[in-house]
Amino acid sequence: MIGVLGGTFDPIHFGHLRTALDVMQAVDLDEVRFIPLHSAVHRDQPETAAELRLQMVTAAIAGQAGFVADDRELCRQGDSYTVDTLVSLHRDFPDHTLCLLLGMDAFNGFATWRQPEKILSLAHLIVMQRPGEKVASDVWIQSLLTTHQCNDAEKMKHEAAGRILIQEVTQLDVSSTKIRSLIAAGHSPRYLLPEGVRQIIDKNSLYLR
Numbered sequence: 001m002i003g004v005l006g007g008t009f010d011p012i013h014f015g016h017l018r019t020a021l022d023v024m025q026a027v028d029l030d031e032v033r034f035i036p037l038h039s040a041v042h043r044d045q046p047e048t049a050a051e052l053r054l055q056m057v058t059a060a061i062a063g064q065a066g067f068v069a070d071d072r073e074l075c076r077q078g079d080s081y082t083v084d085t086l087v088s089l090h091r092d093f094p095d096h097t098l099c100l101l102l103g104m105d106a107f108n109g110f111a112t113w114r115q116p117e118k119i120l121s122l123a124h125l126i127v128m129q130r131p132g133e134k135v136a137s138d139v140w141i142q143s144l145l146t147t148h149q150c151n152d153a154e155k156m157k158h159e160a161a162g163r164i165l166i167q168e169v170t171q172l173d174v175s176s177t178k179i180r181s182l183i184a185a186g187h188s189p190r191y192l193l194p195e196g197v198r199q200i201i202d203k204n205s206l207y208l209r
């Protein structure tokens with residue numbers, strides 16, 4: 001099974017990396033593909049150029065078996081819709097089951113995504129739950145869970161798509177927003193992200209404002 005983790009990665013940090021590793025190990029994924037978005041649909045645009053965000057992802061995952069940087073959204077240009085990315089991954093990896101990794105916050109807004117039903121026909125969802133996070137109480141999400149939730153990662157391997165697994169992950173209180181603010185305030189982001197990423201930030205004077 002292939003895990004798919006999309007994000008702005010502006011910059012990538014240990015929150016992304018640790019939770020991806022938690023899921024890869026818990027669900028026994030063959031790999032996790034980190035896919036920086038080109039153009040955000042539901043949030044502010046990334047402030048850093050695509051090539052640099054990809055460079056940071058590549059530096060961050062160096063040496064971790066199974067972690068792969070994937071530039072398909074950057075190459076595609078335009079708005080980055082997850083459904084298009086999954087269609088393209090299906091074309092490239094027809095014999096693999098796809099698992100879309102997303103945070104609980106993202107899952108709670110899943111109804112607003114483009115073609116959520118099609119997404120579920122192309123991939124399983126693995127919702128990364130940090131301690132204390134709750135599933136939204138809205139009717140659509142609750143009925144989706146009633147029909148699609150699965151508590152056994154092993155069972156997902158035997159189905160092509162359409163299952164939702166809620167997976168607990170390590171809680172690391174770090175975000176790209178926090179890192180950008182630290183740097184803008186003249187502080188070091190050291191120990192919140194890999195050293196190779198910090199060096200790229202330094203070299204390119206990123207986030208100084």
Ligand code: ATP
Binds near residue numbers: 008101170172
């Ligand atoms: P920003 O602060 O700019 O919004 P971010 O740190 O949330 O960025 P994104 O690249 O937008 O990073 O996130 C990609 C995915 O990683 C999202 O699904 C998000 O929920 C998840 N994520 C980000 N930070 C963490 C963290 N500390 N622990 C677990 N998941 C995280």
